[in-house]
Amino acid sequence: MKSTIPDTGVPITPPAGNGGDREENRQEASLHGEILLRLRDHVVEGNIPDGGRVPERQLCEMFGISRTPLREALKVLAAEGLIELLPNRGARVRQLSQRDLEELFDVMAGLESLAGRLACEAITDEEITAVEQLHYEMYGHYLHRDMHGYFQANQRIHESIVAAARNETLKTAYANFAGRIRRVRYSANFARKRQRWAEAMREHEAILDALRRRAGSELSDILFQHLRNKRKAAIEHLTEPHEDGPSAP
Amino acid sequence: MKSTIPDTGVPITPPAGNGGDREENRQEASLHGEILLRLRDHVVEGNIPDGGRVPERQLCEMFGISRTPLREALKVLAAEGLIELLPNRGARVRQLSQRDLEELFDVMAGLESLAGRLACEAITDEEITAVEQLHYEMYGHYLHRDMHGYFQANQRIHESIVAAARNETLKTAYANFAGRIRRVRYSANFARKRQRWAEAMREHEAILDALRRRAGSELSDILFQHLRNKRKAAIEHLTEPHEDGPSAP
DNA sequence: GAACGCTATTTCGCATTCATTTTTTGTCCT
DNA sequence: AGGACAAAAAATGAATGCGAAATAGCGTTC
Numbered sequence: 001m002k003s004t005i006p007d008t009g010v011p012i013t014p015p016a017g018n019g020g021d022r023e024e025n026r027q028e029a030s031l032h033g034e035i036l037l038r039l040r041d042h043v044v045e046g047n048i049p050d051g052g053r054v055p056e057r058q059l060c061e062m063f064g065i066s067r068t069p070l071r072e073a074l075k076v077l078a079a080e081g082l083i084e085l086l087p088n089r090g091a092r093v094r095q096l097s098q099r100d101l102e103e104l105f106d107v108m109a110g111l112e113s114l115a116g117r118l119a120c121e122a123i124t125d126e127e128i129t130a131v132e133q134l135h136y137e138m139y140g141h142y143l144h145r146d147m148h149g150y151f152q153a154n155q156r157i158h159e160s161i162v163a164a165a166r167n168e169t170l171k172t173a174y175a176n177f178a179g180r181i182r183r184v185r186y187s188a189n190f191a192r193k194r195q196r197w198a199e200a201m202r203e204h205e206a207i208l209d210a211l212r213r214r215a216g217s218e219l220s221d222i223l224f225q226h227l228r229n230k231r232k233a234a235i236e237h238l239t240e241p242h243e244d245g246p247s248a249p
Numbered sequence: 250m251k252s253t254i255p256d257t258g259v260p261i262t263p264p265a266g267n268g269g270d271r272e273e274n275r276q277e278a279s280l281h282g283e284i285l286l287r288l289r290d291h292v293v294e295g296n297i298p299d300g301g302r303v304p305e306r307q308l309c310e311m312f313g314i315s316r317t318p319l320r321e322a323l324k325v326l327a328a329e330g331l332i333e334l335l336p337n338r339g340a341r342v343r344q345l346s347q348r349d350l351e352e353l354f355d356v357m358a359g360l361e362s363l364a365g366r367l368a369c370e371a372i373t374d375e376e377i378t379a380v381e382q383l384h385y386e387m388y389g390h391y392l393h394r395d396m397h398g399y400f401q402a403n404q405r406i407h408e409s410i411v412a413a414a415r416n417e418t419l420k421t422a423y424a425n426f427a428g429r430i431r432r433v434r435y436s437a438n439f440a441r442k443r444q445r446w447a448e449a450m451r452e453h454e455a456i457l458d459a460l461r462r463r464a465g466s467e468l469s470d471i472l473f474q475h476l477r478n479k480r481k482a483a484i485e486h487l488t489e490p491h492e493d494g495p496s497a498p
Numbered sequence: 499g500a501a502c503g504c505t506a507t508t509t510c511g512c513a514t515t516c517a518t519t520t521t522t523t524g525t526c527c528t
Numbered sequence: 529a530g531g532a533c534a535a536a537a538a539a540t541g542a543a544t545g546c547g548a549a550a551t552a553g554c555g556t557t558c
Contacts, residue, residue, distance in 0.1 A: 030336055031542070032324070055509070066543045068317070071511090075281070075321045076328045081418075087279055088510055088549050103418040106367060110419070114359025117473065169330075169352040170359070173422070217470050224366065224469075280512070306539070315513045320541090337519050337540055501558085508551070515544070522537070528530090 032069035039063075039073050043082050043093055044179050051095035054083070081180055096184060098235060104181050105234065109227030111174050112158060116207070116223040118165035120216035127164050128212060131157060135208050142201055150197075157204070161211070161223075196233045203229065281318035288312075288322050292331050292342055293432050300344040303332065330429055345433060347484060353430050354483065358476030360423050361407060365456070365472040367414035369465035376413050377461060380406060384457050391450055399446075406453070410460070410472075445482045452478065 039059070048054060056067050056074070063070065078085045084094045096104070138153035162174050203226045210219035288308070297303060305316050305323070312319065327334045333343045345353070387402035411423050452475045459468035 057509075067510090068542055068544090072321055072324045075325050079325045079328050089551090090509070100418070103416045106416055107363070107419050107422060110359055110363025110366075113363065113469075114356070114473075117359075118355060167352045167355055169349070170356050173356060220362075220469065220473075221466050224363075304539075316540090317512055317514090338521095339540070499558105501556105503556080504554085506551105506553075508549105510549075511547090513544105513546080515542105517540105517542080519540070520538085522535100524535085525533090527532080 031065060032072045035063055035065060035069050036073040036076055039070075040077060040080075040082065040179070043077065044183050046183055048093045051092055054091045054093065056090065080176060082183070093183075096180075098238065101181070101184065101238070102231060102235060104177060105227060105231035108174070108177050108181065109224045109231070111170060111177065112161065112227055113220045113224040115162040115165040115167075115170060115174070116211070116219040117216040118167055118170070119161050120211065120214040120219055122166045123164040123211070123214070127160065131160050131164075131211065132208060134160065135204060138204070139201065142197065154200075154204075157207075161207075193233065196229070199229065200226070279318075280314060281321045284312055284314060284318050285322040285325055288319075289326060289329075289331065289428070292326065293428050295432055297342045300341055303340040303342065305339065329425060331432070342432075345429070347487065350430070350433065350487070351480060351484060353426060354476060354480035357423070357426050357430065358473045358480070360419060360426065361410070361476055362469045362473040364411040364414040364416075364419060364423070365460070365468040366465040367416055367419070368410050369460065369463040369468055371415045372413040372460070372463070376409065380409050380413075380460065381457060383409065384453060387453070388450065391446065403449075403453075406456075410456075442482065445478070448478065449475070 042048070056070060060067055060070055074083065074085065074091050077083045078091070082094060083091050085091050134153050134157045138150055138157065141147075141149035141153055162171055165171070203222065206222050207219065207226065210222055291297070303323075305319060309316055309319055323332065323334065323340050326332045327340070331343060332340050334340050383402050383406045387399055387406065390396075390398035390402055411420055414420070452471065455471050456468065456475065459471055
């Protein structure tokens with residue numbers, strides 16, 4: 001165990017947050033592509049402490065490759081905003097300040113807002129039915145106080161809306177930003193407050209309603225507010241660590 | 250035959266800029282960063298034909314560097330969606346289908362829509378005044394049929410709104426997507442139809458009005474529609490090449 | 499005893515080198 | 529003469545080597 005890492009304040013930020021799209025279809029058979037996927041998962045899943053140093057050499061022997069393809073992968077991850085590269089000082093997993101999180105949530109809110117608007121233009125009755133199905137399922141989890149199930153159904157609903165937008169570029173950007181936030185989710189699980197939970201359910205009712213009526217502009221507003229409230233709950237949770245933990249019914 | 254080391258005597262600004270300040274851009278002092286910027290501009294400005302091959306070797310001698318930093322830059326550009334990397338077959342500038350363009354415009358619409366909403370929360374009176382200034386300037390260009398001036402003022406207005414959103418993440422993503430579209434702009438200059446031009450002016454009036462009243466939700470709607478109309482005009486222009494070319498007043 | 503400065507080791511950045519894969523070209527066969 | 533196969537040439541993907549910067553370790557000085 002090495003001594004504590006000298007925190008120099010970490011100034012230099014990655015080149016671009018980018019809403020890039022790397023949906024390149026599975027060309028990832030090449031080594032650097034393979035590494036990119038594995039390394040991204042490794043980071044997103046939180047296997048590396050926040051702001052922790054990640055020496056190239058260590059990752060190389062970890063993946064059993066040379067430095068060249070690894071460095072290429074690192075550059076890409078830096079461009080995605082997951083890590084930051086300090087000149088001559090190696091890579092660190094990017095530590096998100098509260099402000100960063102707020103910004104990310106707002107951008108996610110904007111993307112979902114857009115997704116809702118677009119979805120209203122193109123969604124089929126069958127897809128709406130599917131969302132309704134998920135909604136009721138989620139409601140069931142809510143009644144049973146099953147947070148995990150609720151969380152999953154919730155996520156699938158939002159993904160369904162994004163999918164219904166029929167916009168691959170949006171979908172990719174959405175996935176990218178979601179990845180950045182997910183890292184935080186892993187390290188600090190968002191415990192929902194009871195009150196917020198009920199509120200979220202009401203918002204979801206409104207979402208479904210607007211979607212049924214295909215009221216794009218309205219749905220756009222609701223989704224934005226929904227994510228804004230989510231952001232508020234998340235940030236509050238981070239500032240005052242735990243509010244209530246009981247996940248039991 | 251010795252390989253002369255291309256010591257171009259590039260300043261390489263030290264990793265200054267420390268402090269809590271997180272400027273997203275231009276930390277690129279390292280070679281690969283420098284190359285990334287130059288190569289991105291090179292591609293965005295359309296110096297390479299659409300779908301054209303981009304041999305590493307050629308670019309290397311063009312920039313006077315070895316392949317390693319260049320390849321790193323290529324990976325990043327691929328992640329950004331500007332080029333695509335074919336396994337063992339080199340890099341090609343990504344050819345955007347009409348569908349891709351539509352998607353990009355819609356995402357841009359979503360981001361600007363978000364920017365407008367956020368701007369209404371944080372914009373100062375001074376900033377609004379600045380936007381008004383640009384608006385009148387743009388109106389002047391409109392009256393004088395100065396398309397270039399109009400275009401620039403227009404762009405600055407949109408950038409001002411994005412800046413007023415106080416969200417660096419959004420700003421970065423916006424710049425990224427704008428870059429992808431700009432490539433198309435260069436190769437096929439969007440000639441505005443007269444009618445669309447007048448329409449755009451009216452929309453901008455509405456934008457300014459909503460911004461003055463800080464009506465976030467409303468501005469969000471207007472901006473989205475504005476970009477949607479822009480998209481329509483752009484796509485139409487691409488399908489039926491030239492409608493009117495005269496840039497002269 | 500603590501702060502400063504010097505040296506040694508580690509790590510990073512880029513160039514170069516090696517190994518496959520693709521592309522081109524030249525020849526041979528139909 | 530045209531096409532197919534094969535070998536050469538070029539280009540890509542990955543590895544290694546070398547110089548430079550940074551971190552760490554240690555000694556000296558106030």
